Amino acid sequence: MTVLDDANIELPCPHCQQTIKERLGKLKLSPRITCPRCRRTSEVRPEELQRATHKLTQAFASIQQSLARLGR
Numbered sequence: 001m002t003v004l005d006d007a008n009i010e011l012p013c014p015h016c017q018q019t020i021k022e023r024l025g026k027l028k029l030s031p032r033i034t035c036p037r038c039r040r041t042s043e044v045r046p047e048e049l050q051r052a053t054h055k056l057t058q059a060f061a062s063i064q065q066s067l068a069r070l071g072r
């Protein structure tokens with residue numbers, strides 16, 4: 001369990017392009033999303049999950065850098 005597991009990521013529904021928010025930790029356990037609009041469930045591709053994780057990691061890194069600068 002990391003801080004990233006609590007972060008929400010946004011993925012587009014492959015059926016209707018609705019943006020679906022889901023917790024990363026949940027997607028790691030079961031990589032599927034249910035669309036609130038069209039009610040269809042779809043698998044999240046591993047590379048998509050990885051890309052979202054990478055983006056989050058970078059976002060957290062930049063927040064930490066800003067905080068470090070403030071502390072100086």
Ligand SMILES: [Zn+2]
Nearest residue numbers: 013016035038
């Ligand atoms: Zn949909």
